[in-house]
Amino acid sequence: MxxxxxxxxxxxxxxxxxxxxxxxxxxxxxRETVREYDIEGWVRNLDDGRVEAVFExxxxxxxxxxxxxxxxxxxxxxxxxxxxxxxxxxxxGFRVRW
Numbered sequence: 001m002x003x004x005x006x007x008x009x010x011x012x013x014x015x016x017x018x019x020x021x022x023x024x025x026x027x028x029x030x031r032e033t034v035r036e037y038d039i040e041g042w043v044r045n046l047d048d049g050r051v052e053a054v055f056e057x058x059x060x061x062x063x064x065x066x067x068x069x070x071x072x073x074x075x076x077x078x079x080x081x082x083x084x085x086x087x088x089x090x091x092x093g094f095r096v097r098w
Contacts, residue, residue: 008058010088017051017069019079026051027096029073037061040091044098056091 017026022045030043030053038061041054053069055062069081 008060010057011059011062012086012088012091013055013062013066014084014086015053015055015066015069016046016082017053017072017078017080018049018082020075020077021051021072022049024073024075024077026073026076029076030069031094031096033068034065034094037065039065040094042091042095042097044096054091056088 027043027045030051034041034055037057039055039057041056043051043053046052051072055065066081066083070078072078
């Protein structure tokens, strides 16, 4: 547990990010940023040019990570972030998926 986790309820967020988000180190920056939080999940590029991610952890950590997605990596140009929240699904670790 991180210092962010005050025993709050864990949530699952399924996120889609659109804009200029591929070829700009978006996934690598996501992986680095997520280390600051108590978050499990994954991130990957989609064939349609979007980035898809799953974040699972304490609600406040997940919400901060979703907010980070609105800017993303320094070279990205994010147009839209779509997120669906649900119950945790038991994600373990965090990785870049291919």
